[in-house]
Amino acid sequence: MKAACLLLFVLFLQISTGQTTNIRITNPEAERVLKGDFDPADYAPATLVEHPEEVVDALVQTISPDTLRAYLEVMSSFGSRNTGSDTLSDNFGIGAARRWAYETFQAMSAANDNRLLVSYVQFDRLICGAAQHRNVLAILPGQGPKARELVLVEGHLDSRCADRCDTDCDAQGVEDNVSGSALVLELARTMAPLTFNRSIAFLLTTGEEQGLLGADAFAEYCVRENAKLQAVFNNDIIGGTICGSTASPPGCPGLNHIDSINVRIYSAGSTSSSKQLARFTKLQYQEMAAPQLSPSNEINIMTPEDRIGRGGDHIPFRERGFPAIRFTAANEHGDGDPSQAGYEDRQHTVEDVLGLDTDGDQLIDSFFIDFNYLARNTLINGNAIAMAAAGPSAPYDLMVEELGNELVVSFEDSLSYGNYRLFIRRSDGDQDQDSIIVLNRTTDTLRLPGVEVYFFSACAVDSNGIESLFTEEVQKIVFTSTAEIQMRQRGFELLQNRPNPFDEATTFGVYIHEPLPYREAFIQVTDMQGRELVRLPIELRPGINEVLYNYQHHRYQPGTYSYSLWVDGRRLATKRMIYAY
Numbered sequence: 001m002k003a004a005c006l007l008l009f010v011l012f013l014q015i016s017t018g019q020t021t022n023i024r025i026t027n028p029e030a031e032r033v034l035k036g037d038f039d040p041a042d043y044a045p046a047t048l049v050e051h052p053e054e055v056v057d058a059l060v061q062t063i064s065p066d067t068l069r070a071y072l073e074v075m076s077s078f079g080s081r082n083t084g085s086d087t088l089s090d091n092f093g094i095g096a097a098r099r100w101a102y103e104t105f106q107a108m109s110a111a112n113d114n115r116l117l118v119s120y121v122q123f124d125r126l127i128c129g130a131a132q133h134r135n136v137l138a139i140l141p142g143q144g145p146k147a148r149e150l151v152l153v154e155g156h157l158d159s160r161c162a163d164r165c166d167t168d169c170d171a172q173g174v175e176d177n178v179s180g181s182a183l184v185l186e187l188a189r190t191m192a193p194l195t196f197n198r199s200i201a202f203l204l205t206t207g208e209e210q211g212l213l214g215a216d217a218f219a220e221y222c223v224r225e226n227a228k229l230q231a232v233f234n235n236d237i238i239g240g241t242i243c244g245s246t247a248s249p250p251g252c253p254g255l256n257h258i259d260s261i262n263v264r265i266y267s268a269g270s271t272s273s274s275k276q277l278a279r280f281t282k283l284q285y286q287e288m289a290a291p292q293l294s295p296s297n298e299i300n301i302m303t304p305e306d307r308i309g310r311g312g313d314h315i316p317f318r319e320r321g322f323p324a325i326r327f328t329a330a331n332e333h334g335d336g337d338p339s340q341a342g343y344e345d346r347q348h349t350v351e352d353v354l355g356l357d358t359d360g361d362q363l364i365d366s367f368f369i370d371f372n373y374l375a376r377n378t379l380i381n382g383n384a385i386a387m388a389a390a391g392p393s394a395p396y397d398l399m400v401e402e403l404g405n406e407l408v409v410s411f412e413d414s415l416s417y418g419n420y421r422l423f424i425r426r427s428d429g430d431q432d433q434d435s436i437i438v439l440n441r442t443t444d445t446l447r448l449p450g451v452e453v454y455f456f457s458a459c460a461v462d463s464n465g466i467e468s469l470f471t472e473e474v475q476k477i478v479f480t481s482t483a484e485i486q487m488r489q490r491g492f493e494l495l496q497n498r499p500n501p502f503d504e505a506t507t508f509g510v511y512i513h514e515p516l517p518y519r520e521a522f523i524q525v526t527d528m529q530g531r532e533l534v535r536l537p538i539e540l541r542p543g544i545n546e547v548l549y550n551y552q553h554h555r556y557q558p559g560t561y562s563y564s565l566w567v568d569g570r571r572l573a574t575k576r577m578i579y580a581y
């Protein structure tokens with residue numbers, strides 16, 4: 001008896017056990033759209049808004065800081081949205097919160113000829129003592145031949161306190177993550193009257209705080225049903241502007257620093273479809289929406305997939321091969337680990353609230369969320385989602401070949417759009433494209449200066465001027481003839497780090513000409529006094545070898561540093577780099 005009680009106790013405490021099973025879409029109509037088994041004419045709009053400028057104008061005019069604030073006030077009122085919290089009460093717990101979100105989507109649908117299909121994504125898994133869970137989903141069906149393709153925007157609805165299975169504490173979780181949930185709702189409201197070629201899914205997940213479990217369930221469903229997911233936009237901690245003292249690296253400048261302009265996009269890889277989605281998002285915003293705003297937000301494309309040691313709901317999608325990015329405010333209030341001594345930040349505590357009543361009149365007058373900043377981040381998402389859902393199909397099979405002193409870039413386009421953009425990124429640039437070449441054919445011949453690593457990608461442009469998603473990048477190293485002779489003699493080239501200058505992370509590269517026998521190789525980073533800061537092991541195979549160096553705000557003085565390639569105890573090459581913030 002005693003042993004049984006103890007066993008039960010241990011089981012109850014376990015955050016999550018077993019596998020996710022019985023993943024299902026509760027609304028059969030929404031399920032048919034996800035499976036591509038539907039007639040788009042059933043969801044045709046009363047009026048068609050087609051031109052990209054009109055779509056962006058509509059979003060600029062309708063995305064509202066006041067509506068976002070209203071969503072924030074309601075969602076923070078449920079006391080807790082812990083994944084294992086109450087599901088029966090009308091005003092406390094995850095059940096009340098998800099029913100409210102479901103009804104809010106339903107009301108948006110009713111206001112738009114029932115074009116928004118609302119559903120739960122239900123799944124079974126033991127999380128914090130609860131066995132069954134529900135994400136909330138709304139789908140806006142696309143129109144025309146690409147309606148089967150899908151663009152997803154998501155934010156996690158669940159919240160937590162220090163103990164991730166404390167289901168009773170007042171976990172309002174406003175920055176983390178009512179902010180992202182409100183953004184998703186506001187996009188559903190403002191996009192429901194519009195029409196796009198592809199379908200758009202608006203998703204509020206649960207179980208994020210116990211291991212990304214709700215997102216994982218939907219990603220698994222998408223694989224199982226062969227959903228044609230083109231792009232995933234995850235929003236998590238997106239409305240706050242105040243820096244805490246423990247924010248996870250790369251972190252922010254220091255306690256109470258305010259930043260209501262910068263927003264970060266995290267994504268895996270450097271040439272990957274996910275990083276290309278980040279670049280697409282930034283370019284679309286700069287070209288379409290930002291010119292209409294004052295101020296506009298500044299998008300920082302980050303090197304790693306997430307803050308160091310942290311994760312989010314974009315990851316289960318990227319792991320299954322879907323391009324996926326995460327938006328996060330530049331300033332976060334804490335690293336989410338309240339168990340550490342002296343933790344005074346708000347993240348993952350009962351302090352993560354909408355704001356404070358400083359004069360005792362029962363009204364919040366000092367806000368931790370900047371509603372205008374959140375509205376601009378909503379527009380960044382909406383602008384990119386609209387273009388991704390409306391635009392042409394991306395080219396494919398991009399190739400770069402050497403022809404004498406020239407490079408020939410070519411790609412395929414099955415639908416013959418006839419207009420393209422070729423992007424070229426240089427190794428020592430930042431994360432954006434350095435040049436954009438407008439083309440009316442699917443090949444181009446270039447002569448580029450060396451020694452450099454260049455990254456090539458392309459997109460198609462339709463008759464409305466909308467760009468497709470970008471191809472993945474192809475990297476090509478270009479040598480001037482003397483540099484090539486030297487490199488062939490040495491057998492290797494230590495490449496310039498990128499980005500350079502850098503402020504949070506940078507990548508070191510070594511190009512190896514022919515197979516090189518060695519026992520041990522590493523990149524050593526030193527300051528200008530020659531003091532070693534770090535050693536990063538690196539493999540040396542023929543081709544380009546890379547190693548990522550994750551840096552931290554204010555850990556070192558800004559200035560010039562150097563890095564060296566060491567092989568079997570010998571320093572073979574040294575280069576300089578600039579750290580700036």
Ligand SMILES: [Zn+2]
Binds near residue numbers: 156176177208236237
């Ligand atoms: Zn979160």
